[in-house]
Amino acid sequence: MVEIPQKMQAVICHGPENYQLAEVDVPTPGPGEALVKVDAVGICASDLKCYHGAAKFWGDDNRPAWAETEVIPGHEFVGTVVQLDDAAAERWGVAVGDRVTSEQIVPCWKCRYCLRGEYWMCGPHDLYGFKRRTPGAMAEYMVYSADALVHQVPKELPPAHAAFVEPLSCAMHAVERAKLTFDDVVVVAGCGPIGLGMIAGAKSKNPRMVIALDSIPRKLELARKCGADLAINIAEEDAVAKVKELTDGYGADVYLEGTGHPAAVPQGLNLLRKLGTYVEYGVFGSDVTVDWSIISDDKELDVLGAHLGPHCWPAALQLLASGALPMDEIVTHQLPLAEFQKGLDLVGSGAESIKVSLIP
Template sequence: MSNPAEIPQTMQAVICHGPENYTLEEVPVPTPGPGEALVKVDAVGICASDLKCYHGAAKFWGDDSRPAWAETEVIPGHEFAGTVVQLDDLAAEKWKVGVGDRVVSEQIVPCWKCRYCLRGQYWMCGPHDLYGFKRRTPGAMAEYMIYNVDALVHKVPNEIPAHHAAFAEPLSCSLHAVERANIGFDDVVVVAGCGPIGLGMVAGAKSKNPAKVVALDMAPHKLEIAKECGADVVINIAEEDADKIVKDLTDGYGADVYLEGTGHPAAVPQGLKLLRKLGTYVEYGVFRDDVTVDWSIISDDKELDVLGAHLGPHCWPAAIRLIESGALPMDKICTHQLPLAEFQKGLDLVGDGTSSIKVSLIP
């Protein structure tokens, strides 16, 4: 399918050579193998994890105690939307897509052979090949990319702006964290952080219809957007006493659920403090350094359920529906769209974090 004559030989791509060594280069357009698709990248979001890789925290570059996130000579970018330009019948049938369709792919490309994959827990796949971090799965900071034969691909309506469609990735992660919390109708749910992940958590938590969704941040404009995403109460933790406000909302008991979406060390003890006894803490944040807390709060004091959350398994269709519904203020969440050549500016905007929420590159 498609006319190969229309596909150029080379393309612009960002290449990661190592920490703080990313360059824009002219590279060959990749050729899809059997069961794969060549996709023209329409938008790619920049994530906090991209920035972390960029700065090359030791843990991710050669510390053997944790699996390396990133390999070198890889094109970064794991949250993206694109248009199919070439695919074979195998891929078309498997993903129910054709040339010209707007498509997103889940960020993890499972091996489909390990214990986790075989049990349906593909997001914890052993080899853990994520687009943009591994050589097997080059990412989206390029004009074209391959949707891998093992990928999970979802069609998105062409009417949705590409940078909104690419938000399906972080949003699916937020929704998975919400699912982990098993929210009840009478719950008071506190969401820490109103960045891309936190705002998605607010929207996801609200859709579970609990008693109250409370959003925390230090930036007034992000708290305003949190209200539009469904927060019933917003607390500026730089100015207000979150503990007192949450206690007042809960007859003095504390929050039922705390969703952590900042990756800031102070958000961890904050959550342990705000939760009631037998409450549920969900950690989605990715931390730069180790975090120290009093673990006795988890056992002796409150008998908390502390749960991790990673990626957005089984939540992509819901994330796409939520974007499609128009319920989210997508234009306010997607604050910056830059050309691919300005990837450095994009990384800096994400690093600064004060003016931006979701920064996207438009190749």
């Protein structure tokens, strides 16, 4: 029998730039749910946008669209089951003591998208760490909802490495959207957590070449270790000209955008060949304006979006377990829960960290 305390430490979101560590009650799982002791939780760029009160996350009256106040943040995590009932154990195939993760979205399983198997686009969905009904993982304990998608995690993976399964699954979904072929030249914009995952995922498909773009040398070196055949520093070199030089003037076959920077959009449209494929994963903080005639009249491009990591979690866990990714270098910072503010600041600075994790 696992002894469960009555109180725990948790980060509470009280509004933009007002997150506080507090002692709260350990949650009690309901029917079909599981109580999980959090082993690690990553800090995502979307966590940072929410923290700063980005318009996409917060309404004018502080009643946000995605992140509600008085909620515990954290949507990329891994933990150990400490309590669950028979229904949860049977549904997920897990037991007390198992290391588990849950997909960040909790679907309703009743809307048009869920009924068509497109659960990651569920209309009335919940998200861990953004809504009060599904508190997140910046706490010592959390509850996995009865409607959640739960995956077992190899125990030999260090907790902070295992928590990387969430951004890695997202990156791999973007790669799947591109439908890569062996002859493709693939360009990945951005060598942060998502971009590095895109590089590793694209490389596993064995295209002709994977090219990484970034302006930070340290990240470009990591991109090479994740499988990039070529890493271009966009602060020193014209990426569009270089890619065209490598492709007899035609341009790349596929462009995967993982930065959320407005300049990355025209960059991608310009370096793609005619009939090329553009996949957008980045989340932008402001509107982006481009010449849409490039997409239509000039090149007849396929422009695709990618959201979350549906059906990619088992493959992402397998990739992590394989040791193919330099996780000791990707997970640059592991901090105690009490240092959550330092973690947010590290993610915000960009240059000092790749992936920052909290260890409750």
